[in-house]
Amino acid sequence: MAELRWRSDIGPAEVAKLSVGSMDNNVYLLAVGDEALLIDGSNEADAILSELGARTLRTIVQTHTHGDHIQALPDLAAKTQPRVLVHPSDAGRMPVEHTMLNDGETVSIGGIDLEVRHTPGHTPGSICLILEADGRTHLFSGDTLFPGGPGGTFGDAEAFKTIMASLDEKLFVLPDDTHVYPGHGDDTSIGTERPHVEEWRARGW
Helix, strand or coil: CCEEEEEEEECCEEEEEEEECCCCEEEEEEEECCEEEEECCCCCHHHHHHHHCCCEEEEEECCCCCHHHCCCHHHHHHHHCCEEEECHHHHHHCCCCCEECCCCCEEEECCEEEEEEECCCCCCCCEEEEEEECCEEEEEEECCEECCEECCCCCCHHHHHHHHHHHHHHHCCCCCCCEEEECECCCEEHHHHHHHHHHHHHHCC
């Protein structure tokens, strides 16, 4: 059963965090005026549409395409007809028409910009999104970074090296006060997680 975890203003955007589905997936709905952007069409399309209200869903950005992150896409696409964006390396699992999204590109909604960072490891096409607002950095980390460690790499040593490189090169270059909004579970910050990186590297997951 879907649950609203929080709703907050981040710069000009009203952002809602919903937990959906049996795997406690977080989806994030960013609204500016009557336009909205969704991060991950994970599950429970009706709950997402209820939070959307009368606004127009312009864009859905997929942080990656594991099955628990794409279950609501067919319903959402049929009912709202947004553009759906995904990194090319994950595009093969998409259940709806989509457009490719690459590292360094910008996704815009209602005058705000989110920077795309390609962070492979959990999947080859995993991405994170960065929003700069109110003098702070906000990171939507998908399944790349969680409180307590990186996203799972399922015993694949090379994938683990890849995700750690993604953390080193793409995420832990961000300021300590960066807010982190992951694809499952509680929020965290870069400063909270940074001291533990070598522990994660040593344990191998």
